[in-house]
Amino acid sequence: GQNIDQPTEMTATEGAIVQINCTYQTSGFNGLFWYQQHAGEAPTFLSYNVLDGLEEKGRFSSFLSRSKGYSYLLLKELQMKDSASYLCAVRDGDYKLSFGAGTTVTVRA
Amino acid sequence: ETGVTQTPRHLVMGMTNKKSLKCEQHLGHNAMYWYKQSAKKPLELMFVYNFKEQTENNSVPSRFSPECPNSSHLFLHLHTLQPEDSALYLCASSSSTGAGANVLTFGAGSRLTVL
Numbered sequence: 001g002q003n004i005d006q007p008t009e010m011t012a013t014e015g016a017i018v019q020i021n022c023t024y025q026t027s028g029f030n031g032l033f034w035y036q037q038h039a040g041e042a043p044t045f046l047s048y049n050v051l052d053g054l055e056e057k058g059r060f061s062s063f064l065s066r067s068k069g070y071s072y073l074l075l076k077e078l079q080m081k082d083s084a085s086y087l088c089a090v091r092d093g094d095y096k097l098s099f100g101a102g103t104t105v106t107v108r109a
Numbered sequence: 110e111t112g113v114t115q116t117p118r119h120l121v122m123g124m125t126n127k128k129s130l131k132c133e134q135h136l137g138h139n140a141m142y143w144y145k146q147s148a149k150k151p152l153e154l155m156f157v158y159n160f161k162e163q164t165e166n167n168s169v170p171s172r173f174s175p176e177c178p179n180s181s182h183l184f185l186h187l188h189t190l191q192p193e194d195s196a197l198y199l200c201a202s203s204s205s206t207g208a209g210a211n212v213l214t215f216g217a218g219s220r221l222t223v224l
Contacts, residue, residue: 004151008149030208033212035215040217041217042113042215042216042217042218043199043213044215045213048212087152089152091210095207095208095210096154097210098151098154099151101149101151
C-alpha cells in the first residue's frame, strides 16, 4: 500500500515561518498536492508539484524531491488565519490519490 | 451556487436507520468522489464515478451504497451502519480521472454520528 507520513501537530508564532515535511513511499508517482483544511470546512487546494524543485505562491511555497520521496510546505509570515490542518497527498502510478493524516498547525499571537 | 455542496452538514442516525447523503457540483466536472475522514487518520477514498459510471470501489462495505444519476449529483445511501462508521464524509469533484486528472474540489462534508 501507499505510505505518506507528516507530523501530527506544529505550533508557531504569528509572523514566523513554519515548514511541514511530508515523506512518501508509493507505487509510482504522478504528482504531489498540498491542501489546507480549516476546522469544519472543505479541504482547499494549495499547491501541486510534479517536478523537483520549489513552487512559490505568495506566502506559501512547496518543494519536491522525487529521488528522496520528500516534500515540504513552507508557510511564511504566519497569520492567525493560517491555523488549519495541512494535508499532503500523492498521486501514484495508477493516478490514484492517497492522503497523509494531516498536520495541524496552530498559530499563536 | 458554485462549488461543491453537501447536505446535510450534520446527521445523527441509529444503527437501524436508512439515510442518504447528497452532493452536488456546479463546476462542470465529470468525475465525483466520496471520501471518509476520521479523526487523526488519512482521508480514505470510498468511491469514484467518471461520467456517471463507477470506476472505483475501495472495498467499501455494502451498507454504503453510492448512486450517481448524472455528472452533477452524487448520493451515498446509508443503512444498518455501525458506530465505527461515524466520521466526516467528504464529496469531491474533478474534471477527469486517470492521466488527465487534476485538482479535486471538495465539499465541506457531512458529519455523521451513528448511535
